[in-house]
Amino acid sequence: MTLVFWYAEEKSRSVRLKTPSITGMQGGTMDLIEKLNNIARRGQEQVDHIQNEEATKTALVLPFINSLGYDPFDTREVVPEFTADVGTKKGEKVDYAIRADGSISILMECKPLGTNLANVQYNQLYRYFACTDAKFAILTNGFEYRFYSDLDSENKLDTRPFFTFDLEDFNDQDIDELRKFTKPNFDVDAILGTANRLKYTNLAKQAIDEVFRETPEEFVKFIVGKVYEGRQTRQVIEEFTPIIKEAGKAYIKEQVAQRLRGALASNDIDTTQSTASTDSASQEAEPDDDGIITTQEEIDAYNIVRSLLAEQVDVSRIAMRDAKSYCAVLLDDNNRKPICRFHFNAKSVKRVGFFSDKKEDRIDINSVSDLFQHKDQLKATVGEYLE
Template sequence: MEITQKIAGLASRVREQMDHIVNEEATKNAMVMPFIQSLGYDVFNPTEVMPEFTADVGLKKGEKVDYAIKNGGELSILVECKPRTTDLASAQFSQLYRYFNCTEAKFAILTNGIEYRFYSDLDDTNRLDKRPFFIFKLTEYNERDIDELKKFAKPVFDVDAILSTANRLKYTNLAKTAFAEVVKAPPRDFIKLLAQNFYEGRMTQQILDDFTPIVRDAMAQYIKEQVSQRLKSALETTAGEESVAGAIGGGEAIEKPDAADEKDDIVTTQEEIDGFNIVRAILASEVDPERIHMRDAKSYCAVLLDNNNRKPLCRLHFNSKSVWRVGFFYEGKETKHDIQSISDIFAHRQALIDTMNSYQE
């Protein structure tokens, strides 16, 4: 079973058990150990995964880190766990810091069972960085996150390969966070820099105040337009012009249920049609799109392989006005993910492919 499927299954189970995981021990047993196991490590082999790893660090005697993971007999990853409810952004990890400095491990993980923060010594050799170079959230991840996580799997673990991209990954993530803050609340200097390109008058405080909401709205509109264009291009490439026409209202891209099967109170919305066409577009390179069908219901819209209820690819939960969710399947269990826009379905491409392949097998 691939890491993608293991992580999806763990995420689904964690969502169900969340309210019962109330302390650090429960977090370790129900969340952290299965996570380590999903990477291919034997959590029941103390020569590979060592719980309560003890070492004397300077004047500190008998200190413990929750787990030490060995790969090929070499100490590779240290793991410090916090209770599920801990905010890792403000959590202390002094033990992890001291252990990292005196062992040969090149990576350290700080986790609350849901969020996994990966650290190394990119800034200063043999000193644990203050900022993680990679953050994986079990309840909110995309295909790119899975690709990064796979690098830590036992069969392919390569310190040099990970470090070669870790620095770029770290600053890319920091840049994304900074950009999100700029979009949310553009600083005055940024407003002034942009406004100078199209406003010729004197840049007074009042002018900056006037332009702040304008610039913020302009950035949001630009991002939305870029996402829409990407969606349209992807549909044209993988599903053909006919599918695109259906997605934008110019034609019928799906085969709707027979009138005899339809219920008066079931309405197939344009958003559900768009979502269905995106799933078709994603899987077009893997399977004949004609095998992918849509079957609408009151509470969700199902996308099925071979129009078979036993082969669900995903479910579109678009009936709520407050939040949209897409449900993906792993061993018959549905895992729901919140999405902000329909194009967010593209981020779950691998989950769709893995689900489809499980039916093919």
């Protein structure tokens, strides 16, 4: 079960409450996550108009390069249509070459938005990598960026990336790795020092993820051997398969919730504010009441909501207000922007109120970890307010 515990720990990293930032270029200090989220948002808004490779470069790739601190309009830093003669191949081009410290360090090949990079041949990158000083190569479709090097055989581009960054799905660990490629932090030795471990860690995570999605028979047999003393017949394996699959999901949820409680210990949360008094999310607030008690379950639920929305909005904008009858989670601490409400005071049942057009719809939950199943609803509500 060590692998399961490790997987849960890795999953929980994606919902840490701290937001990393870097020093930007001309615009001064700017949060890298904010830059990347802006690129992704604009890309999603323009997706119907990004219909070829050139549009992908303009709308997504060039802003991405810019977010790393390189000026895409300065050919001393970013060389478009980089050309070199490779063997019998004359005048072949790779889309971009990025100079760091005066020498070509990163090659980049672009494909149209929507291209499945797993099925792409990158012959130009492969050939150019062998005849330039570049130590890294990137293959991208605008949203997904695959980073390659020569970890397996010197001066020969690997067939598998050591790091993949997705603009639509990234966590703090991904940001930490991407930050190494920014202009102020670029250090070949530092990147290569951890690249091999990162490569196989990511491959292992993919394999573990497949275990939980597909639940292969070998894994089921391993767990059954730990918990069942009888003979592992075909019927026994079939009966245990859904049980083990659900047990794995439940274990991960519990581990994530536990780590959120630990994160709370280092974050000062003000839970003494007044709250809205009506179910229609009006501006009237209840008077302060010494009888209001914020429970650990409400705090845990609040932190889960913050973690689920961290990729959409700065978590500092998500506030909690407790009242005698419910505990509210608000955007910008505004009664007009309720995200959800926790109705945990009843001993028999827990309910969560979700909002659409500011109308509350309550559902029963068994534990606060069930909130992970309602991420889309929470994001949709916040999306309404952001629009």
